Amino acid sequence: MQNVASHILSDRIMALSESQTIAMAKKGRELAAQGFDIINLSFGEPDFQTPQYIKDAAKQAIDEGFTFYTPVPGFPALRQAIADKFKRDNNLDYAPENIVVSTGAKQSIANAVMCLVNPGDEVIVFSPYWVSYEEIVKLAEGTPVPLQGRLENDFKVTPEQLESAITSNTKLVMYSSPCNPTGSVFDEQELLALAKVLEKHPQVYVIADEIYEYINFGGKHASMASFDFIKDRVITVNGFSKGYAMTGWRVGYIAAHKDIAAACDKMQSQITSGTCSIAQKAAHAALLGGNESALEMRDAYRRRRDLVLEIMQGIPGFKTNVPNGAFYIFPDVSHYFGKSYNGQIISSALDLSLYLLTDAHVALVSGEAFGAPQCIRFSYATSDDKLIEALRRIKESLAKLQ
Ligand SMILES: Cc1ncc(COP(=O)(O)O)c(C=O)c1O
Numbered sequence: 001m002q003n004v005a006s007h008i009l010s011d012r013i014m015a016l017s018e019s020q021t022i023a024m025a026k027k028g029r030e031l032a033a034q035g036f037d038i039i040n041l042s043f044g045e046p047d048f049q050t051p052q053y054i055k056d057a058a059k060q061a062i063d064e065g066f067t068f069y070t071p072v073p074g075f076p077a078l079r080q081a082i083a084d085k086f087k088r089d090n091n092l093d094y095a096p097e098n099i100v101v102s103t104g105a106k107q108s109i110a111n112a113v114m115c116l117v118n119p120g121d122e123v124i125v126f127s128p129y130w131v132s133y134e135e136i137v138k139l140a141e142g143t144p145v146p147l148q149g150r151l152e153n154d155f156k157v158t159p160e161q162l163e164s165a166i167t168s169n170t171k172l173v174m175y176s177s178p179c180n181p182t183g184s185v186f187d188e189q190e191l192l193a194l195a196k197v198l199e200k201h202p203q204v205y206v207i208a209d210e211i212y213e214y215i216n217f218g219g220k221h222a223s224m225a226s227f228d229f230i231k232d233r234v235i236t237v238n239g240f241s242k243g244y245a246m247t248g249w250r251v252g253y254i255a256a257h258k259d260i261a262a263a264c265d266k267m268q269s270q271i272t273s274g275t276c277s278i279a280q281k282a283a284h285a286a287l288l289g290g291n292e293s294a295l296e297m298r299d300a301y302r303r304r305r306d307l308v309l310e311i312m313q314g315i316p317g318f319k320t321n322v323p324n325g326a327f328y329i330f331p332d333v334s335h336y337f338g339k340s341y342n343g344q345i346i347s348s349a350l351d352l353s354l355y356l357l358t359d360a361h362v363a364l365v366s367g368e369a370f371g372a373p374q375c376i377r378f379s380y381a382t383s384d385d386k387l388i389e390a391l392r393r394i395k396e397s398l399a400k401l402q
Contacts (some may be wrong), residue, residue, distance in 0.1 A: 031357065038362070042364055050244065051245070075183075082255070103199075103253050103275040109385070113140045116235075120142070122169045123173070128330065129370060130209070154321045183323020195227045210223060211237060212325055244286045248285065250275055328376075328378065333374065339402055348373060
């Protein structure tokens with residue numbers, strides 16, 4: 001078959017980057033298919049199975065014939081259960097009309113950005129950021145404005161930084177907490193200080209991505225929407241992928257002012273309609289079952305975080321924060337830039353991650369895609385044995401660099 005010439009494809013798709021996390025996972029799988037023993041620490045997903053009671057609810061939904069289109073923003077009982085979850089976990093009052101269920105939190109974010117951003121609007125993205133934020137903003141013809149959190153400050157953006165980044169063109173601020181890729185978690189006071197800055201700029205909206213809410217090793221989860229003076233301008237994103245180990249089911253959601261929710265409903269109605277009816281029933285059961293299974297998984301991630309941190313202390317040249325949530329660690333590896341092995345010079349995090357893939361057979365994701373070209377992301381959502389072996393191999397490969 002002939003290749004489709006690039007001039008046939010739209011400028012929109014030509015300007016879009018492939019997701020680096022997905023690209024690295026693909027490379028790792030290719031090498032594994034060639035027979036190499038690859039340890040894949042590039043995945044952004046839990047290694048746990050979806051809890052059985054959730055799977056059972058999906059089976060029941062099929063048996064009961066729940067196989068038709070649902071309303072676009074989700075079936076009513078699920079939207080109500082999500083509103084109840086916001087009350088139970090976050091002390092936030094929402095009605096079903098504020099909730100839109102989508103095909104993963106990724107679609108929730110895309111809907112919200114498409115509904116809020118006009119061409120040329122600036123979107124402040126706290127950096128390091130999740131890979132898709134920038135690309136989604138670009139799809140909406142907005143201008144992403146990365147705002148760099150420093151490692152010394154746990155990668156967190158400060159209120160002063162936020163204030164100085166806001167211009168008359170700023171429309172939106174986006175961040176995740178707990179954060180992918182840094183594992184940083186904003187506490188209530190830190191969010192309040194940021195919200196106070198935004199209070200002075202009423203044209204600025206916020207996408208608060210809380211998808212790792214249940215994977216928080218510190219105190220209580222804090223939500224930007226909990227501050228009444230800004231609540232109507234906050235779109236809280238959450239979902240089932242991470243907390244309930246349901247990545248493949250594709251269920252995410254937003255809570256937002258009813259006009260924004262209605263706009264997202266309209267956007268979604270022309271693109272995908274409601275997400276899979278069976279997955280919605282599974283998500284409903286997940287919420288009714290509480291968050292106990294999620295908290296058990298969190299405890300496993302915390303143990304692994306401690307294990308990885310301890311081993312990393314013995315790897316020369318890796319500088320990291322102490323991640324307080326999610327399941328990633330994001331060391332600064334710039335110590336190795338300029339070094340080489342067998343004539344192969346490492347001049348970037350991408351070079352180093354490719355070297356570690358080919359020499360140590362460990363797949364990681366380099367920081368360029370997260371707005372931090374001096375770092376590499378490790379996902380520790382895998383077994384202790386694999387983590388120990390991966391870090392042993394990495395240490396050995398790094399020691400060869402001169
Ligand atoms: C910060 C963040 N937001 C959103 C998502 C998307 O999640 P979902 O699987 O619900 O689309 C991810 C997935 O990696 C993520 O890390």
